[in-house]
Amino acid sequence: MFDALADRLESAWKKLRGQDKISEANIKEALREVRRALLEADANLQVVKEFVSEVEKKALGAEVIAGVRPDQQFIKIVHDELVEVMGEANVPLAHADTAPTIVLMAGLQGTGKTTASAKLALHLRKLERSCMLVATDVYRPAAIDQLLALGQQINIPVFEMGSDADPVEIARQGVERARAEGVDTVIIDTAGRLQIDQDMMAELARIKETVQPNETLLVVDAMTGQEAATLTRTFHDQIGITGAILTKMDGDSRGGAALSVRQISGQPIKFIGVGEKVEALQPFYPDRMASRILGMGDVLTLVEKAQEEVDLADAEKMQEKILTAKFDFTDFLKQMRLLKNMGSLGGLLKMIPGMGKISGEQLEQGEAQLKRAESMINSMTMEERRDPDLLSGSPSRRRRVARGSGYTESDVGKLVSDFQRMRSMMQQMGQGNFPGMPGMGMPGMGGGGRSPQPGWRGYPGAAPAKKKKKEKKRKGFGTL
Incomplete structure (x- = not known):
C-alpha cells in the first residue's frame, strides 16, 4: 500500500525543484498536489484540510537551511507533519501491575479480529508474556473453532464454553481461569456484526463492565479508508476504546485509514497487520510509517x-x-x-x-x-x-x-x-x-x-x- 500516495507526493516535490527558496508563490502548486494525494488515498476530508494548512504554515515560516534545497526542506516538513498526524510515537500495549492484563478485542465482522487476537497473543509471547485467548463470539459459525485452531497453531491456550453460553459469562470465567493459572495476559475475542448495531454495542458494554479490561482495542480494516476513522470514533463514543489495530495493511488499500484514525478518534494505532500469516503483526511506529509513505524505506523494522x-x-x-x-x-x-x-x-x-x-x-x-x-x-x-x-x-x-x-x-x-x-x-x-x-x-x-x-x-x-x-x-x- 501507499504506492499511489508516494507517487503523488513525489510530484509535489518536483514542483519545488529548481527553486531558490520556498515562497507563497511556488508552494501553492506543491500543496495542491499534497491535498490531491491525501484525498486520493481516502484520508478524512477534515484531516486533509488541517494537514495541508499546517504544512503551509510551517513551510512559509521555515528558516532557509544552508545547503538544503527547497524540495528537501518541504519533504522534511511533510514528514514531520505525517508523524504528528499519526501519533508522534509508538504507544505500547498496557501491562497491568497485577496479572492478568485484560485485552478486549472489538470490531465488525470481516476485519480479521479473530486472527488479530491470535497474532497479538503470539507477539506477546515473543516478549515472554504468557497469554490465554477467550472465545466469546457465539454467533458467527465456526468462530470458536477458528480461534481454537489458531491457538493450537501457536501453542496458546483457548478458553471456550461452546456456542450456547452467554458471552459475558464466558469472558468472566475466562479471566478467572487466567488469574487462577497465573497467566500474564488474557485476550478476549468478541462478536462482530456486518455493521454497527445496538445489540452488539450493548453486549460489548456488558463484557467491558464485567471484566474491566486494561485495553479495549478496535480492529479496523485498513481498506475501508476514511470510514475507518468514523468507525473508530463511533466505537470510542459508545464503548470507550484505548487504541486500534489496522489489519490488511499489506493489501492494495490507499492508506487513508492510517492517516485518519488517530486524528479523528483521538486514539492511537497500536499495531498493524501486514499479512495473513499469524506472525504478521507489527507495533505501529508513526515515524517509520511516514518514512514508508515518502519512499524512504524502513530500515529499523x-x-x-x-x-x-x-x-x-x-x-x-x-x-x-x-x-x-x-x-x-x-x-x-x-x-x-x-x-x-x-x-x-x-x-x-x-x-x-x-x-x-x-x-x-x-x-x-x-x-x-x-x-x-x-x-x-x-x-x-x-x-x-x-x-x-x-x-x-x-x-x-x-x-x-x-x-x-x-x-x-x-x-x-x-x-x-x-x-x-x-x-x-x-x-x-x-x-x-x-x-x-x-x-x-x-x-x-x-x-x-x-x-x-x-x-x-x-x-x-x-x-x-x-x-x-x-x-x-x-x-x-x-x-x-
Missing part, C-alpha cells in the same frame, strides 16, 4: 524482523565464510529461506531506502529467479554445493543438475558463474574494498548498484541483501 530470525552465532560464522570466500551454495540456500521467513521479497525491498520503486513485474521476475535458483541447488549433491568449482569444470555434472531441476545446462552454468562472481565481490566488500561495479554486478543486478531492471537474472535478492548486510553489520548482525 527490517533489522527487527531480522533479529527475530537470525542467530548471532550463525551470523558470525556466515561473516567469516564471506571474508574467506568459503560462502557456498548451502549457505546461499539457507539465506534464501531466511528471506522467505522474514516475509515477501516485495515487502522487504520496500523497507530498503531507494528500493520502493521496483515494479510488480520486476518483483515477479525476482521471485521466479529465486525459485529457479533454489530448484537447481536442490538438484546438486552436497559435494557440489560445498564446492561450486566442481560444476564449473564438469559439463556432465551441469547436465545432471539441469535434468534434475527442469532447466537447461546453460541456466546451471549461469547460476554457477553468477554465484562465483558474487562470492568474490562479497569477499572484497567484507574486507572494505568496493570493486568497480559496471559489468560485474551482484548476480541479479545489471551492475553498478543501480535499481534492478527488467530482465535481471541470477539471484534477484542480491542487491537488497547488500544493503541489508551493511545495516546488520552496524548492528552486529553480520550478513543476511
